[in-house]
Amino acid sequence: MGFCLINHVAVAALHAVEALGVERVAIVDFDVHHGNGTEVMVAGHAGIRFWSSFQHPFYPYSGVPPLAENCVGLPLAAGSDGEAFRSVWAPVLADMMRWSPQLIxxxxxxxxxxxxxxxxxxxxxxxxxxxxxxxAEVADRAGAPLVSALEGGYDLDALCESVEAYLRAQL
Ligand SMILES: [Zn+2]
Known part of the structure; x- marks a missing residue:
């Protein structure tokens, strides 16, 4: 729907499962837009679980309810801050840890x-x-590679600061 020509993350997840024999792939999506293309591509896929937080209601107006049981939507109302973000993600990250993904x-x-x-x-x-x-902690405990694909971010100074902070925290 306009933001993504090739859905690299969904393609990577499907390739990992179907070509490389990985049994459990976790996809985490914290872009402000719901990962609608990813959800369509992985819905109902036994080896893949998809967790997405997103502003709701907001473009592309998907994600509530999720398309299948392996997809979890975490809608956030406009104006939600870091406290709201962390409180929806904390239990989900604990679930992910229990599932022990082989690739994140x-x-x-x-x-x-x-x-x-x-x-x-x-x-x-x-x-x-x-x-x-x-x-990084989930990946560490599960012994899984953690691969991040840069997606949205339209204030370039905020993007620089955020990417740096996100990556440094993983060291
Ligand atoms: Zn976005």
Missing amino acids: LVSAGFDAHVRDPLGSLALTQEDFAWMGMQL
Whole structure:
């Protein structure tokens, strides 16, 4: 629907399962927009679980309810801040840890930043650092590679600060 020519994360997940024999692939999507294309591509796929937080209601107006049981939508009302973001993700990350994924793919969009001109959420780089740290911990405990694909982020200064904070937190 206009933001993505090739859905790299969904393609990677399907390739991992179908060509490489990976049995459990987790996809995490914290872009401010719901990962509608990813959800369509992986819905009902036994080896893949998809977790997406997104502003709702907001373009592309999908994700509620999820298309299948392996997809979890975490809608956030406009104006939601880092506290709301962390509180929806914390239990989900615990679920992910229990599932013990063999590969974690992240649709790492930073357009939920408070200064982003498209989204209306109120995250800061500290919240993206928190997410980076949580994901690194799940990956570490599960012994899974953690791969992040850069997605949204339309205030370039906020994007720079957020990507740096997110990556540094994983070290
Ligand atoms: Zn986006």
